[in-house]
Amino acid sequence: MKKFEEKTTHSKQLFKGKVISLKVEDVILPNGKEGKREIINHPGAVAIIAITDEGKIVLVEQYRKALERSIIEIPAGKLEPGEEPAVTARRELEEETGYGCHKLTYLQSFSTSPGFADEIIHLFVAENLYKIEEKAELDEDEFVELLEVTIEEAEEMVKDQRIYDAKTAFAVLWMRLSQK
Structure with missing residues (x-):
């Protein structure tokens, strides 16, 4: 397990463009509470x-x-x-x-x-x-x-x-x- 890992429970892609995409993920935080993360994916x-x-x-x-x-x-x-x-x-x-x-x-x-x-x-x-x-x-x-x-x-x-x-x-x- 990774220290302070956040487990993804749901992921939704909001945008897919020429260079980047944007998704929102529902996560379980290390303390057991729920949170949301907005993540940009980039090819590097x-x-x-x-x-x-x-x-x-x-x-x-x-x-x-x-x-x-x-x-x-x-x-x-x-x-x-x-x-x-x-x-x-x-x-x-x-x-x-x-x-x-x-x-x-x-x-x-x-x-x-x-x-x-x-x-x-x-x-x-x-x-x-x-x-x-x-x-x-x-x-x-x-x-x-x-x-x-x-x-x-x-x-x-x-x-x-x-x-x-x-x-x-x-x-x-x-x-x-x-x-x-």
Whole structure:
């Protein structure tokens, strides 16, 4: 048994979209009382810490409708059905940045919002980058601007909230700790 496990007694799907679905579950709490949980199901994603030969981190700036603003992030993207995370990572790196890599290393996986979503991000480090001659096209609803910054510049972006998402803040922290 898992510590503090909640047993599902009923589940109802309320929405199924292109990327996510939403369900409400009736659960029995660890103390025996009943509760409800709203859960978003997501297929998972990858994120890539792309490091240039000069030691800079490759970032993309894009508009995030949920936040109603542009933010600066590491390249990332959703897993396609049956696709291995490393394949997704290489594809997203190419699509969003125009770079390929000779070395792709899996770092770790983590939950993005465990209070209400099951999304897992698989984090990779891409090194020995090279420019793609004919880069893959972005998704038709994707618009990004490429940046290559030092770790110090990225830390400033975290401080002034241009970097505003957890996966990218984690990447900046990892870059700083890996330099020691």
